[in-house]
Amino acid sequence: MAxxxxxxxxxxxxxxxxxxxxxxxxxxxxxLLRTRLIECGWRDQLKQHCxxxxxxxxxxxxxxxxxxxxxxxxxxxxxxxxxxxxLLQRIRTFLAQQADN
Amino acid sequence: MTSCGHITEYKSKYGTNxxxxxxxxxxAASSDNARRRKGxxxxxxxxxxxxxxxxxxxxxxxxxxYTTKHIHEHAFSKNHNLAADMTYGTxxxxxxxxxxxxxxxxxxxxxxxxxxAKSLGLKSYNFIAWEPTEVExxxxxxxxxxxxxxxxxxxxxxxxxxxxxxxxxxxxxxxLIHTPVLRDFFLADKHNCQMTSVEAQQCLxxxxxxxxxxxxxxxxxxxxxxxxxxxxxxxxxxxxxxxxQDAHEFLIAALDVLHRHCKGYSDNKCLSINKxxxxxxxxxxxxxxxxxCIIDQIFTGxxxxxxxxxxxxxxxxxxxxxxxISLDLGPxxxxxxxxxxxxxxxxxxxxxxxxxPGTYEPTSLLDCLKRFTKPEHLGSSAKIKCSTCHxxxxxxxxxxxxxxxxxxxxxxKRFEHSTxxxxxxxxxxxxxxxxxxxxxxxxxxxxxxxxRNQIVQESAKGLxxxxxxxxxxxxxHMGTIECGHYTCFIRQHKDQWFKCDDHLITKATLNxxxxxxxxxxxxxxxxxxxxx
Ligand SMILES: [Zn+2]
Ligand SMILES: [Zn+2]
Ligand SMILES: [Zn+2]
Ligand SMILES: [Zn+2]
Ligand SMILES: [Zn+2]
Ligand SMILES: [Zn+2]
Numbered sequence: 001m002a003x004x005x006x007x008x009x010x011x012x013x014x015x016x017x018x019x020x021x022x023x024x025x026x027x028x029x030x031x032l033l034r035t036r037l038i039e040c041g042w043r044d045q046l047k048q049h050c051x052x053x054x055x056x057x058x059x060x061x062x063x064x065x066x067x068x069x070x071x072x073x074x075x076x077x078x079x080x081x082x083x084x085x086x087l088l089q090r091i092r093t094f095l096a097q098q099a100d101n
Numbered sequence: 102m103t104s105c106g107h108i109t110e111y112k113s114k115y116g117t118n119x120x121x122x123x124x125x126x127x128x129a130a131s132s133d134n135a136r137r138r139k140g141x142x143x144x145x146x147x148x149x150x151x152x153x154x155x156x157x158x159x160x161x162x163x164x165x166x167y168t169t170k171h172i173h174e175h176a177f178s179k180n181h182n183l184a185a186d187m188t189y190g191t192x193x194x195x196x197x198x199x200x201x202x203x204x205x206x207x208x209x210x211x212x213x214x215x216x217x218a219k220s221l222g223l224k225s226y227n228f229i230a231w232e233p234t235e236v237e238x239x240x241x242x243x244x245x246x247x248x249x250x251x252x253x254x255x256x257x258x259x260x261x262x263x264x265x266x267x268x269x270x271x272x273x274x275x276x277l278i279h280t281p282v283l284r285d286f287f288l289a290d291k292h293n294c295q296m297t298s299v300e301a302q303q304c305l306x307x308x309x310x311x312x313x314x315x316x317x318x319x320x321x322x323x324x325x326x327x328x329x330x331x332x333x334x335x336x337x338x339x340x341x342x343x344x345x346q347d348a349h350e351f352l353i354a355a356l357d358v359l360h361r362h363c364k365g366y367s368d369n370k371c372l373s374i375n376k377x378x379x380x381x382x383x384x385x386x387x388x389x390x391x392x393x394c395i396i397d398q399i400f401t402g403x404x405x406x407x408x409x410x411x412x413x414x415x416x417x418x419x420x421x422x423x424x425x426i427s428l429d430l431g432p433x434x435x436x437x438x439x440x441x442x443x444x445x446x447x448x449x450x451x452x453x454x455x456x457x458p459g460t461y462e463p464t465s466l467l468d469c470l471k472r473f474t475k476p477e478h479l480g481s482s483a484k485i486k487c488s489t490c491h492x493x494x495x496x497x498x499x500x501x502x503x504x505x506x507x508x509x510x511x512x513x514k515r516f517e518h519s520t521x522x523x524x525x526x527x528x529x530x531x532x533x534x535x536x537x538x539x540x541x542x543x544x545x546x547x548x549x550x551x552x553r554n555q556i557v558q559e560s561a562k563g564l565x566x567x568x569x570x571x572x573x574x575x576x577x578h579m580g581t582i583e584c585g586h587y588t589c590f591i592r593q594h595k596d597q598w599f600k601c602d603d604h605l606i607t608k609a610t611l612n613x614x615x616x617x618x619x620x621x622x623x624x625x626x627x628x629x630x631x632x633x
Contacts, residue, residue, distance in 0.1 A: 010150065017151045022140035024133075024221045031223040036566070038228055039628055063199040086566065 016095070025094050029087060036083045046075055105201045107194050111159065111183055112205070120185060120192075120206050121213075123157045127164075128190045129210070129217035143187065147171040156184040156193060167193075190214070248319070252594055257284075259316045260323035260604035264330055268603055269348040272589035273355060274326065275601045276574040276623055277309070278316050279591040282507055286395050287313040295365025305332050305355070306362045323604035333358075348576050348587050349425075349512045349621060356396050356424050363394035400424045403504030405543045408485060409476075409497045415489040420503050425510040428469035430526045431462065431517060466511060466532040466622065474501050474541045501543040507629065509538070509570055511622040516582060525582045532622050534611060536570040570624035578620045590614045 020026035037043050053070050054062055127143065130136040144151045145166045152166035160181035165172030172184050176195040184193050186200070190210040194201045218226040233241065250256060257279070261271040277283060286292070292306050301307055308329055315324050334341040337354040392401070404423045409416045463469045476499040479485065484493035515526045539545060573592040578585050588602040590609055598609040 014144070014151050018140040018143075020140075021143060022137050024136055027217070027221055027223060031218070031221075031225045034225040035228070036628075038225070043230075065199075082566065 019098055020094070023094075029090060032090065033083070033087060036086070037079070040080055040083065042075075042078055042080075045078060046071060049074060104203055105194050105197045107182055107196050108192065108201055108203045108206075112203075115160075117205060117209060119159055121209050123159070123185055123187075124190055124210055125213050127157060128185065128187055129213040131213070131217040131220040145169075145171050147174070153188070155187040157187055159183040159185060159192070255593070256319060257316055257593065258599060258606050259320070260601065260606050262323050262325045263603040264325070264327060266345045267326075267330060268587040269346045269351050270326070270330065270333065271603055272576045272587045272601065273348055273352045274312065274329065275589050275591050276352075276576060276621070277355070278312065279574055279593070280399070280508055280623065281573065281625055282399050282629075283395070284313065288317065291395070292363075296362070303332065303335065304362045305329075305336060305358045308332050309359065345585065347516065348578070349427075352510070352621065353424060356400060360392060360394050360396040363396060364392070397422075399507045400510065402426075402502060402506035402509065405501045405503035407499045407501070407546070409499075410485075410487040410490060411495045411497065413487065413489050413494075415487060417488060424506075425512050426470075426473065427512040427514055428463075428466075428473055429514055430469070430528055430530065431514075462528065464528065464530060466513075466530060466536070469511075469513070469530065470541050474499065474546075499546065501546045502538060502541050503543045505538055505542070505568060505626065507626050509536075509624045509626075511624070513620055513622070515578065515618075515620055523582050525578075525585075527618060530619060532572070532575075532615065532619055534572050534615065535627075536572070536624055538568040538570060542568065566628045569627045571627055572614070572622065572624050574621075574623035575614055575617060575619050576621035576623075577617050579618070587620075590617065 017026075020029070049071055050067060053067060057066070125131070126135050127139050130139045142164075143155060144164065145155060146164050148166060148169065148171060150166065152168060154167035155164050156167050156172040157164050158172070158175060158179075158181050160183070161179070163172075163175050163179075163181075164187065165175050165184075167173075167186070172193075173195065176182055176184065182195040184195070185191070186193060191200045192203060192206060193199070215226060248256065261274060263271065287310050290310070292310050294301050294304055294307055296304050312324075312326070312329065333351075333355070336358045340346050340351060340354055401422050401424060403420045404426075405418060405420050407416050407418050463472055476497050479496050479498055481495055483495075485496050486492065487494045487496070511532075513530055517524050517526065574589060576587060576589045578587055580586055588600060590598055590600055590613070592598055596611065598611055598614050600607050600609040600613075
């Protein structure tokens, strides 16, 4: 039963993802997110944080995966709420339009 | 992340074609067809899930998840040691155990990314992170002293000495100095003076640049703006003399002189924006005001005026550049000549003609803006020549914002000179810290929004930051029309307020700011758009 829900869930995700990619909406959302994160200074803050991590561990001893693992919690926490809300609303609108079609 | 020998070896054997194809079809798809293919086939070949970190093998046709290591299994079992990340296009080398750089593959990706972004009309591709040029690196080397601006730092705050009733000038200078985009322009040393060296002595933009240096020098003693005052007197003669002047009039004059000096024109060599206010008779839409100077980039908005003929419903639309929005406070006060924008004619603006009927006294900025953008019936005393009917007809007029400026300056018309008697309106008019201009846009008037679902449309609008503004300066006038004093509040960082009273700077709270009797309100846009 639980497995069934899980499978349906995965199926749903796959369908939504495919729709997002096919229509170019995924790229548009990425573009919006990128713009917003640059605007609010998120990008600069994270870049600074990355520099600190690399300096601390030494360039020779760190991989991209290490760096990603290190900065992800901070990166997530620093995304402003209004940016998350705006993105969520855009996704909702997109899904509503898709359901209408 | 460095370059590795495995990539060089791979390229010498197989070339770059496999990467180019994978990138064009599955990473940066630039046509509907390619996007459809990408959407259908973007799944892991092992587990069939559309993982968010899919990688494509550079040796054969295989896509696999990175997180669940399906791509790793493939790489090791087949000895295919290079794969491209299908989200970002970066190359992972399984031999080195990390992502690796390759200039040649990167430049292929760059070209294809741009093409894909253009096909969808995406904006963020125009963003280029700042990298110092060689000249700038040299300047940084020669000037090793650094100053870090932190949240607590008060750098940029400096009082201005009153030179005899010059508080009207001081508060405008404070507001301009604390206009974020203008500050960035001057601190980045972007004014490239177009005047000859003799003329440049008279350049108000150069003087602003010096003022910014004074404010950011770290010096705490009040600055004496005698040089600025002298320049204002020589460039805007109607403001000369030691009398109290109107701060709004000074702002517009200052913007006008700055705009002219940006172009390298002193005095009368250039078409000033005032011309659009006074000499636009017979001018139709498509105003030739295409100035790209920093003042126009920041302050110029586009005001749309739609005049609808009551007889034939023909709409004539004009768009005019504006530097500020003047808002009536009194009941049915006459609107300024500037806004009496009609497509005819010889008729001079009629009197007793307002941008809101009735005896309505606005008590908030939103009220004022609603009134400003409300369709208004022009009575029989204000007939306008209709280009379709070829005769004078009664009509309806509506003003809306076609293009929003980066900095919106609202002028609450507290001083009335029109009726012969001079008086000041001291009504409290509330104004918000955050302002959404969406309802006052021309696009809201037409209601041509793509969304079909009304509720979705409303909430999506409310959440979008596109037309949102933040308050950053307020100019106040205290006292009466004959005897008064100007002060202002300015914002530093994101939320710290200070009161500037000539040479005195004191800390203030947002509440004090919002409770004050505002005369000029300065808002800046929260989001800047990149130019295409
Ligand atoms: Zn998989
Ligand atoms: Zn392979
Ligand atoms: Zn390698
Ligand atoms: Zn100059
Ligand atoms: Zn200009
Ligand atoms: Zn008509």
